[in-house]
Amino acid sequence: MTAVGEALRRCRAEGRAALVGYLPACFPDVERGIANLQALLDGGVDILEIGLPYSDPVLDGPVIARAADVALRAGSTTAAVLRTLEAVAASGAAAVIMTYWNPVERYGVDRFAAAVAAAGGSGLVTPDLLPDEAEAWLAASDAHGLDRIFLVAPSSTDERIALTVRFCRGFVYAASVMGVTGVRERASAQAPELVARVRRYTSLPVGVGLGVGTAEQAAEVAQYADAVIVGSAFVRCVFDAGHDAPAALRKLAADLAAGVRRMPATG
Secondary structure (H helix, E strand, O other), X not given: OOXXXXXXXXXXXXOOOEEEEEEEOOOOOHHHHHHHHHHHHHHOOOEEEEEOOOOOOOOOOHHHHHHHHHHHHOOOOHHHHHHHHHHHHOOOOEEEEEOOHHHHHHHOHXXXXXXXXXXXXXXXXXXXXXXHHOHHHHHHHHHHOOEEEOEEOOOOOHHHHHHHHHHOEOOEXXXXXXXXXXXXXXXXXXXHHHHHHHHXXXXXXXXXXXXXXXXXXXXXXXXXXXXXXXXXXXXXXXXXXXXXXXHHHXXXXXXXXXXXXXXXXXX
C-alpha cells in the first residue's frame, strides 16, 4: 500500500474523510512552492496533490491556469516538480502528482514513473488520460508500485465508470461538476449521486473535487465521500496573501480540516 493508501486507511479508521490539498509546484517559485505545500500539511491536509505546471491547462479554470503560468515563468520544469515532490515526501507526506499526460509522454512514461517512485511519491492523477488509452502508464505504474487515479464525472455512463474504476488504484477521483476547476458558491448537487454510482463498481475510496472552498462545503462533501479535494481555494489564497501565503494557507487548511472532521448531523 502506498502512503496515500495508508493515509486514506487511517482517516477511514478515524471515521472521517481525508482532506486532499492541491497546489502547483514552483508556485510562485520552487522554494516558496515547497513552503506553501508544507503549510497545507501543517494546517491539517492529509494528502497532497502537486500540480505539474503545463502550458495548455485546458481542464483548469482561470485561477489555477494563472498559477501554472506564474510557475512556468518562474522556471518550472519536470525536474523541479520532482524535487518538490521529494522535499515534501521526505517530511513524511503522502503525495501524488497531478499532471496532464503530454509532459509524462515527453519525459518518458517509465522514466517518469521511476522518478516519482524514487522521489517518494505515491502515484499520479491524470485528468486527461483515459484508462483504455493508458497501456504504457498501466505497465509503468505496475512496475514501480504507483497509484493511478483516473477521473469520472457526472456525465460518465455506468459502463465508463465500471471501466475506469477497474484500472484505478489508490482512489477514484470524482469530478463533482462538469466544466473547469474553480470554487463554487454551493457544493455540487450531482456529486452524491456520482459517488453512489461509483461505489456500485468498486470498494476503492472515492474523492470528490471541483468546487469545494469552505469548511461548510467540506463538511457537506465529507458526509458521503472518502476524500474532499480542494485546489482553487488554496491557489487563490496564495495570490491573495502574497508573502504571507504560508500563514494564510495554514489557516485555510485548518478551517477545511475542521470541516471534514465534523461529526455527521443527527436528528
